[in-house]
Amino acid sequence: MLSAFLLLTSCGTKKVLNANVVGYQSVRTRHAQPTPERPIPKSAEIAVVYTISETGEITAVVYNRTPNTMVIDQTKSFFVNTDGKSTSYYDPTVRTTSSTSSSSITRGGSINLGALAGAFGVGGILGRIASGINLGGAGTTGTAITNATYVADQPQVSLAPHSNGAMSKVFSIIGIGKDALSEGEVLLPEIPEQQSYSHFSIYISYSLDDGKTFKQIATDFYANSKVIVPVRGRGRTNEALRQIYATKQNAINEYWWMLYFSNNIDKNNASIKAGHDFRVQGILFDYQ
Amino acid sequence: MPKNIIKFLSLAAAILLFHSCTTSQTISIAGTPGTEIYTPDKDKIAVIPATGKAKVRIPGDVYYAYFMSHQVGSNEFVPFALDFNRCNYAGKRAARILSYPAAALGAIMVGLGAANTAGEEDGSLRGPFIGGGTIITAAGITGAIALHKQLKQTQLRYRYKYLSSQSTNEDFTFTHPIDNGFIRTVKNEPQRSETQVENSEGTPAATSTAARRRGKTSTATRNLRDNGKQVAGTYVGTGRLLLNGEEVESYTDIKVVVKRIDENNVLVEVYESGEAFFNTGDKYSIKKASSGKFTLSLKGIPSATITISKNKNMVYLHPKVNIEGEIYTLEIKASLQE
Numbered sequence: 001m002l003s004a005f006l007l008l009t010s011c012g013t014k015k016v017l018n019a020n021v022v023g024y025q026s027v028r029t030r031h032a033q034p035t036p037e038r039p040i041p042k043s044a045e046i047a048v049v050y051t052i053s054e055t056g057e058i059t060a061v062v063y064n065r066t067p068n069t070m071v072i073d074q075t076k077s078f079f080v081n082t083d084g085k086s087t088s089y090y091d092p093t094v095r096t097t098s099s100t101s102s103s104s105i106t107r108g109g110s111i112n113l114g115a116l117a118g119a120f121g122v123g124g125i126l127g128r129i130a131s132g133i134n135l136g137g138a139g140t141t142g143t144a145i146t147n148a149t150y151v152a153d154q155p156q157v158s159l160a161p162h163s164n165g166a167m168s169k170v171f172s173i174i175g176i177g178k179d180a181l182s183e184g185e186v187l188l189p190e191i192p193e194q195q196s197y198s199h200f201s202i203y204i205s206y207s208l209d210d211g212k213t214f215k216q217i218a219t220d221f222y223a224n225s226k227v228i229v230p231v232r233g234r235g236r237t238n239e240a241l242r243q244i245y246a247t248k249q250n251a252i253n254e255y256w257w258m259l260y261f262s263n264n265i266d267k268n269n270a271s272i273k274a275g276h277d278f279r280v281q282g283i284l285f286d287y288q
Numbered sequence: 289m290p291k292n293i294i295k296f297l298s299l300a301a302a303i304l305l306f307h308s309c310t311t312s313q314t315i316s317i318a319g320t321p322g323t324e325i326y327t328p329d330k331d332k333i334a335v336i337p338a339t340g341k342a343k344v345r346i347p348g349d350v351y352y353a354y355f356m357s358h359q360v361g362s363n364e365f366v367p368f369a370l371d372f373n374r375c376n377y378a379g380k381r382a383a384r385i386l387s388y389p390a391a392a393l394g395a396i397m398v399g400l401g402a403a404n405t406a407g408e409e410d411g412s413l414r415g416p417f418i419g420g421g422t423i424i425t426a427a428g429i430t431g432a433i434a435l436h437k438q439l440k441q442t443q444l445r446y447r448y449k450y451l452s453s454q455s456t457n458e459d460f461t462f463t464h465p466i467d468n469g470f471i472r473t474v475k476n477e478p479q480r481s482e483t484q485v486e487n488s489e490g491t492p493a494a495t496s497t498a499a500r501r502r503g504k505t506s507t508a509t510r511n512l513r514d515n516g517k518q519v520a521g522t523y524v525g526t527g528r529l530l531l532n533g534e535e536v537e538s539y540t541d542i543k544v545v546v547k548r549i550d551e552n553n554v555l556v557e558v559y560e561s562g563e564a565f566f567n568t569g570d571k572y573s574i575k576k577a578s579s580g581k582f583t584l585s586l587k588g589i590p591s592a593t594i595t596i597s598k599n600k601n602m603v604y605l606h607p608k609v610n611i612e613g614e615i616y617t618l619e620i621k622a623s624l625q626e
Contacts, residue, residue, distance in 0.1 A: 015445060015447065017351075017374075017446040019372075022369065033469065044474045234373070237369035237370070238368055238369035238370070240369070241369045242460075245457060245460045246567060249569075250462060250465045252365075255465070255467075261353035276351055276352045
């Protein structure tokens, strides 16, 4: 009877943790990032903060640095993906609770930029959003600039003087995120812009004269690295990670980077706690 | 004899209960004393003590691919992956299998005891059968429920166990990226006057009014504020490696190569008898004193410094050199090679 029991219980499907690769990638902008030594100039009227999630979704938060109301025209603001496809920020076919099959998703609610930035404290690259680079400009307080609310999914939206708002949609970038780091073996620690496997851009149209005339801020991005190392020897993931560090010596100090430890844990199962198999850090700025 | 069987079964029930209670794993993380350990959720879970090893408990229902190490005073949080091995948890699986028949056996014993048919004419086994049977039934049911729940936890479900000894990646020194992007210019931003002065012979004067007051000048290419350029070069000398204040190695052929990154930052590489001493070069920031002496500080390790005198004599001190888990101090004295 005992043997029968043992036999029965051994016939089920065995799940065994598999960690195939450790992957890393980073993204830069064509223009130089502001630093505490070279902050956003006082006369800049608009600043934009970009964050990218572990699934490769990009969020843009616009800062109105002027004492005037800023009108953003979302019909004339675009995301251009790696494949050249352009999508407007105002798309009447995309509803508020859009499905995952769309390349753009309309968001609601608020976001904490400090958390997205992976900032642990003030100072240095990790603390750039809170201090040193003059993000909000004059008239803002330090804490207010680290939180943002998504603007309405409307053709035109207004930002009050010295306030901020996240553009209504997030877009999935081809070639960026966990799916791009799940398999294979790649060794590209420093990729020049012209040779990058992923170029994408965001254009934001804004007006400071109540919508009479519009200007556009255009930000060009490119992936400047991709390193995927197979895990050799079952479970020896730290050795693969160390190979990444040895190959790319500025890995954890890039302006935006992510690490992904591929695995076969079922993320859809509610009992499996998520978020412990990747690390995303950093934010990217633009201004004019 | 039956009493011995009852004792054995009760002991087995106790073991069953024990296997159903443990739901976490304790691992040891090696690193520099004082290093903080964080989870991916940014919770600080340990500080490495003087022994160089910290104990961390990981719940069985959570999967962690990595933790992070952080040195106080540094801005860097360095991920290190958690290695693991396959583990079938055969003991727990067997215990779960046995818990059902154990519960059934216990119930039978209770029944037999109650019916006073335990086989002894004086009924002396009735009590042990009922008592023992109750314990075994309770253990069987409790064990079955608890083990069923445990075996659904991530570690047991996916049959893995973390290696009992892990280590951080703090031996890596990370450089900062060099941003080659073009600098945005903003309209109406006031332009700062440059120190460079145009040659006034036949060309418009420089924007600086101070320069105009000085009259005719000749433009020099020298940049006195480029500290990186002033300290760059190869320094040759001797060095030694110390452990807890005692010299363990001495070096007669040491080269310290200082390469300019920008005006206030340099990359420093150390070579001993022609071989690189570290895995990677280190980025140092530069401060210049009014005496003409330069002090270079290592990003992330403030106690690691290089001083270069006006006469280009270097004193190099690095108190946090990690060699196979031990922390050494490297001292070098060198002079600029002409």
